[in-house]
Amino acid sequence: MNMNSLNDINPGESAIVNALLSTGSMRRRLLDIGLVENTDIECIGRSPGGDPTAFLIRGAVIAIRSEDCENIIVTRK
């Protein structure tokens, strides 16, 4: 299985969350929006500036900055 960070997932691709390495308040936030292990996540677009990237998580669209994506380990589907 090849593990990636969420940064490697491009618009149109989907992935499953393996682990969350973030700490502190960002970890709590990400968990609150439902980003727990085994969550499906679909990349639906990138900001014209290249960052942040928008993801579909449990029916809601959420923009995450690349520095935070780095700490979200996923498997590409």
Add this chain to the structure above:
Amino acid sequence: MGLTNSSIGLNAVDFGLEINKQSPNDKIIALAGNPNVGKSTVFNGLTGMKQHTGNWPGKTVTNAQGYCSTKNQSYVLVDIPGTYSLMAHSAEEEVARNFICFGNPDAVVVVCDATCLERNLNLVLQTMEISKNVVVCINLMDEARRKNIKIDVDKLSKHLGVPVIGAIARKKKSLSALMDIVDKVTDGTIHCSPLSIQYAEEIEEAISAIEPILNEKYGKLLNSRWLSLKLLEQDEPLMKEIDAYLGVSVLEDSQLIADLENAKNILERSKLNPDKLKDKIVTSLVTSAEKISKDTVYYENQNYNSTDRNIDRILTSKTTGYPIMLALLALVFWLTITGSNYPSQLISSFLFQVQDYLTAFFQFMNAPAWLHGILVLGVYRVLAWVVSVMLPPMAIFFPLFTLLEDAGYLPRVAYNLDKTFKRCNACGKQALTMCMVYMNLHAKTPY
């Protein structure tokens, strides 16, 4: 007359937990929900108040109160801040949690968004851990129907063990149906038996080590299962609040110390430190919400969001995102600047005509020149300037911005501009603040 300032809502914004009942028989209803689900619409619809509603999270930073009554019962409605969770990671979440825990509401109405119910259920489940009398109000049913999302309300109610009602908060009928249920819950006609989330075995074991004694001592005031969890999480700020609420120091309770030690050992054996425990608890909540939503929400059209997605693509793509944004902002500014010239001129010519009358009046009274200078040329003239220059742009700019906000365009602007703003350690949301500052500068520069 029984109408006082506080009863008609002039002092309705409250910073603490103090509830102003109109009569001692009033029952207290807390209104909870995620940000952006139409909670304020429900509140305003029920109380007839005009709280500002808007698209930005955390609109209600403190608890606002209002009043409403049904045939049988009068209520104090408390609008608590919109949050995704009650884990108290932010000031809003803390206010929300504290009210549900310590405000002794007779019932908590959790307003949910029908178009993304799964995410909303997290808050419902957390609320049910604290409070028994919960009513779930699923708002935006019309929008869900438009997207071909079907929600089996009865099934959801069976899963959760509390009444669930679908609603369109703008419609009076929806709100009176909601209040019927609230009546029945508060007078005991409907008995709530909220689902309790089952956690991993070792957590359950630790809970059962301390719950019986907590239930015996404080069971009447707080949900003992929830209290057990919080003791195990070692949430210190919350422990202080709980101690203040119960009037005792729970952790120093001699009967509890041994059991708590035992419970902590159980967790340590499974290598669950407080942080890991919190993770596990959140994960259990999220997966429970997922299971329930899978069983009760049907997406008849798998591409239910495709129109929205396409619009989003146009508004945020590399080629069209910035031009559209600049064009829209330019349009708003142009409308504001040119549009405000005419009323500005009207107001200023009117106000300065009044100044002439005032001058004539002062001369007629033989008032000394210095008095005329201070009052008319000083105070009045400055005021007239400020009003005629500032008022029209504000009166045009803010409604226009509200339109963009209601259309949901502002979060897209924030998304487009985040990177630029990050360079100066800000975030995309501040683009809007900057627009407003620009408007202010424009308005303050007399032409």
